[in-house]
Amino acid sequence: MPNKKNKNKKKQHHHHNNHSAPKPAHSETEDHHDVLEEKLQNLHIEENGGAAKPYRVEISQIYGRYLVANRNLRPGEILIKEKALAIGPCVSAEPVCLGCYMPVTLKATQYRCPSCRWPMCGAQCRGLGKDTGHTAVECELFTRENTAAPLTPDASPVKVKNLYELVLVARILLQKEQNPELYGRIMVMESHLEMRQKNPELWSHYESNVVKYLRENWHLAERFTSAEIHTVCGILDVNCFEIGQNLAKARTLYPSAFLLAHDCCPNTSHTDDPETFDIILRTSRAVRKGEAITLSYAYTLQGTLKRRDFMQAGKLFWCCCRRCSDPYELGTDCSAIACEKCRAGLVRSTNPLDQEADWRCDKCPFVMKSEAVVKLLDKINNDLDAIDAHDIPGLENFLKRYSGLLGENHYLLLSAKYSLCQLYGKIEGYLLPDLSLEDLQRKKSYCEHFLKVVDILEPQLTRLRGLIMYELHAPMLMLAQRSMMMQLTTARDFNKTIKEVIHLLRESAKILKMEPAGSTEHQMGLAAEEALQKMGVQ
Numbered sequence: 001m002p003n004k005k006n007k008n009k010k011k012q013h014h015h016h017n018n019h020s021a022p023k024p025a026h027s028e029t030e031d032h033h034d035v036l037e038e039k040l041q042n043l044h045i046e047e048n049g050g051a052a053k054p055y056r057v058e059i060s061q062i063y064g065r066y067l068v069a070n071r072n073l074r075p076g077e078i079l080i081k082e083k084a085l086a087i088g089p090c091v092s093a094e095p096v097c098l099g100c101y102m103p104v105t106l107k108a109t110q111y112r113c114p115s116c117r118w119p120m121c122g123a124q125c126r127g128l129g130k131d132t133g134h135t136a137v138e139c140e141l142f143t144r145e146n147t148a149a150p151l152t153p154d155a156s157p158v159k160v161k162n163l164y165e166l167v168l169v170a171r172i173l174l175q176k177e178q179n180p181e182l183y184g185r186i187m188v189m190e191s192h193l194e195m196r197q198k199n200p201e202l203w204s205h206y207e208s209n210v211v212k213y214l215r216e217n218w219h220l221a222e223r224f225t226s227a228e229i230h231t232v233c234g235i236l237d238v239n240c241f242e243i244g245q246n247l248a249k250a251r252t253l254y255p256s257a258f259l260l261a262h263d264c265c266p267n268t269s270h271t272d273d274p275e276t277f278d279i280i281l282r283t284s285r286a287v288r289k290g291e292a293i294t295l296s297y298a299y300t301l302q303g304t305l306k307r308r309d310f311m312q313a314g315k316l317f318w319c320c321c322r323r324c325s326d327p328y329e330l331g332t333d334c335s336a337i338a339c340e341k342c343r344a345g346l347v348r349s350t351n352p353l354d355q356e357a358d359w360r361c362d363k364c365p366f367v368m369k370s371e372a373v374v375k376l377l378d379k380i381n382n383d384l385d386a387i388d389a390h391d392i393p394g395l396e397n398f399l400k401r402y403s404g405l406l407g408e409n410h411y412l413l414l415s416a417k418y419s420l421c422q423l424y425g426k427i428e429g430y431l432l433p434d435l436s437l438e439d440l441q442r443k444k445s446y447c448e449h450f451l452k453v454v455d456i457l458e459p460q461l462t463r464l465r466g467l468i469m470y471e472l473h474a475p476m477l478m479l480a481q482r483s484m485m486m487q488l489t490t491a492r493d494f495n496k497t498i499k500e501v502i503h504l505l506r507e508s509a510k511i512l513k514m515e516p517a518g519s520t521e522h523q524m525g526l527a528a529e530e531a532l533q534k535m536g537v538q
């Protein structure tokens with residue numbers, strides 16, 4: 001339930017986190033710490049074909065168990081490539097195939113498993129009978145209990161979501177009987193059960209929608225205790241990766257990737273293989289020996305208030321990373337809003353590590369309560385969500401309406417700009433050759449603006465940079481060609497632009513070709529390479 005707001009916000013404990021690995025606290029005597037120590041002993045991290053691992057597991061009071069670099073790591077090194085221990089549908093009202101996680105419908109015409117009647121993509125689904133998909137054991141339970149009965153064409157979204165949430169929980173529980181060794185490898189993961197129990201809203205959701213439902217409606221009470229089911233729910237909330245390529249959407253647990261600590265400006269990025277659902281984790285920049293290896297559990301292009309709320313609600317910790325501690329978010333200022341009083345200053349949190357701290361203008365005495373900030377951002381966010389994903393004029397209007405109210409790098413403005421970067425040149429009526437000079441300029445300036453912020457928040461070898469550099473090369477090239485044709489530019493300037501375009505394409509090909517074959521990003525990497533060849537460069 002990662003998006004759920006936690007109404008019982010606690011005051012923040014302030015501790016400094018300077019990005020390097022927190023010191024292992026071996027003298028720590030707290031119970032929880034001991035439990036983690038014990039779980040550390042039980043970890044079976046697979047051997048790297050005999051090669052020394054580039055990381056080791058340590059324990060700190062802040063992170064719990066986490067991974068630390070054993071040596072200096074270069075950008076782009078593969079650190080982890082491993083199979084999922086468990087995979088299943090996300091918690092979503094959008095139905096997916098239980099075998100391959102591609103979207104399906106609940107219509108009468110939709111193919112369904114002939115036995116259990118859950119919607120599937122077709123009789124030839126590659127996940128039929130596979131461990132990564134719809135197994136015979138699961139089908140038997142689903143058939144006996146007629147679990148697909150509520151999935152009628154007119155089923156309410158909430159009902160659909162609640163039912164899909166159960167699939168992966170049930171799959172893991174069934175492993176307790178089918179494959180106790182695998183179940184054991186999942187049980188070493190953090191569930192934060194005690195903290196969850198203290199949160200009535202969260203606990204009652206799981207108690208009634210999952211625990212009771214599985215034990216009563218699916219008649220599993222004799223096989224699994226309430227505590228076991230709550231533990232699985234906690235483990236899923238805390239450790240799941242949301243993965244999927246080419247429209248597929250699934251959530252997964254991985255045997256060692258779950259150990260990575262979170263950072264809002266992490267030093268790794270990860271992707272998943274569309275065929276096998278394996279995770280592939282790489283360093284996105286150089287990591288020094290002894291540094292924590294981190295990834296982001298949250299969406300990088302969100303403000304600190306939102307990211308911290310998200311982490312607390314789902315993962316049960318308040319992030320205090322360098323970016324969260326900095327009111328300027330590492331210089332991006334992507335949370336700042338415009339001052340409604342003096343219209344000249346920017347309003348920022350007076351203490352970003354306290355969700356309830358006041359926000360204050362840097363040019364006048366204007367102060368905003370954090371609730372008012374949250375309310376304002378929710379409203380603007382809803383407006384953005386209401387715009388159709390392909391509506392260029394709608395998104396342009398959004399930018400016009402809100403650019404005076406938000407700081408220029410505000411994440412909501414950047415989010416609209418990111419959509420526009422991808423839409424100009426790609427959709428009907430706005431294909432690249434048809435774009436006006438103004439539209440080309442717009443695409444170029446949005447890409448450049450976005451890239452400047454991403455260069456700080458997700459620097460070096462990250463997918464987002466690869467994608468945006470690819471988007472940027474096209475308007476740059478077209479604008480240069482058009483100016484050349486109209487004799488509005490000198491040969492020298494033209495050549496300078498071409499050099500920049502080549503740099504963008506090279507960088508984007510390098511990054512995107514690291515994505516697994518078959519993914520759209522990999523495809524784009526190949527397109528970048530092809531564009532270079534057409535230009536006569538390698």
Ligand SMILES: C[S@@+](CC[C@H](N)C(=O)[O-])C[C@H]1O[C@@H](n2cnc3c(N)ncnc32)[C@H](O)[C@@H]1O
Nearest residue numbers: 062063064065190238239258259261262315317
């Ligand atoms: C996916 S698990 C990571 C492994 C976990 N540390 C363990 O020992 O099992 C996520 C949990 O690790 C802890 N954690 C990860 N990153 C953190 C951070 N930046 N600050 C505080 N706690 C963090 C939180 O308890 C979080 O719920």
